[in-house]
Amino acid sequence: MLNRTDDKSKAVIIANPRTSEFEVVRTSLMSCLLKTLKHNIDHPRPIKIFEVGDVVTLDPSRDVGASNNRRLAALYCNRVSGFEEPEFFPKRQCKIVTSDGKQVGYLGIVHAEVLRKFGIPDPCTFVEMDIEALL
Numbered sequence: 001m002l003n004r005t006d007d008k009s010k011a012v013i014i015a016n017p018r019t020s021e022f023e024v025v026r027t028s029l030m031s032c033l034l035k036t037l038k039h040n041i042d043h044p045r046p047i048k049i050f051e052v053g054d055v056v057t058l059d060p061s062r063d064v065g066a067s068n069n070r071r072l073a074a075l076y077c078n079r080v081s082g083f084e085e086p087e088f089f090p091k092r093q094c095k096i097v098t099s100d101g102k103q104v105g106y107l108g109i110v111h112a113e114v115l116r117k118f119g120i121p122d123p124c125t126f127v128e129m130d131i132e133a134l135l
Helices: 028-041 112-118
Strands: 047-058 064-079 088-099 103-110 124-129
Touching: 028 047, 028 064, 028 112, 028 124, 103 112
Parallel strands: none
Antiparallel strands: 047 064, 064 124, 088 103, 103 124
8 A cells, every 4th residue: 555566675474464454564654654644534634643663674684584673753644745845756755864874764745646545635744764773
């Protein structure tokens, strides 16, 4: 639903999931915040939500083949987009990098096709950061 291609290099796949919704461990907090927004879409605008939580990515250097990473994400939804005054519109996104050039997050306007798949009628801006990289 996020318009991401599965290149088999990041997502951890569960061998015996209880339901198809839990076949893949999340690699981003975006889908959870979009689901939360969908269930609260009748609230007055703007809607501002955030989450601090873990994502899991494949990591061959770890003994279990994957690693957890703590992230902070925020979503802003209004009749017009807000923070910036595939997942994002092309050229309407940016990377968040440290002074040594390491990417620790991203920010952008969520693509209308992604919002449509979640049943969200208004524009949204999303930011996600690796908070462990900042410690």
